[in-house]
Amino acid sequence: MPEADVRVAEVKAFKTKSGNTRFVLVDDESNEYSTFKEAIAAKLPGIEGRRARIKYHEQEREGFTNVYLDAVEPLEEERTGDGASDADEVAWRTTVEAAPYLLGGDAVEREIPPEELFEKLQPFKELVAEDIEKDGER
Incomplete structure (x- = not known):
């Protein structure tokens, strides 16, 4: 393979x-x-x-x-000083922590298919990553 x-x-x-x-x-x-x-x-x-x-x-x-x-x-990223990968990583961690609030109360009680989970969380992650990158440019 x-x-x-x-x-x-x-x-x-x-x-x-x-x-x-x-x-x-x-x-x-x-x-x-x-x-x-x-x-x-x-x-x-x-x-x-x-x-x-x-x-x-x-x-x-x-x-x-x-x-x-x-x-x-x-794979582990090689540290090159590129803030974009750091911003994405922090954004995903933030998104995962916020997931119970973003998905609603029944999300904990039922299994959510991966594609539905991704579709609901991805836009929030992108917003968080953009905010982090904008703060880094200041």
Whole structure:
């Protein structure tokens, strides 16, 4: 099974025609790695802009090559003085701490699918990261 160290540019989630959710990790070279496995998808929130070690496999289907994500492991960032990765990390920690308030009372009592959790928390995380980065520019 091929393995690669990539910088994650974007994480997306799409509903398929059959009702399943396809999660896509896009690296900084625009390569896409898809998964339908929620256990893998649960590791994707907060990984944008960070380096990760991924395992994947390719599959030919109807003349197309699909690349499927089999595992993802966030890697420690090399400290370069770049405040953006620090801002993202702090923003995700803040978002996780605020999650019970952002998601409402029933969120603790029921299991929330990873894609729903990501969709609800990502906008708040982006706002927090922007605020942190703006404060750092002053």
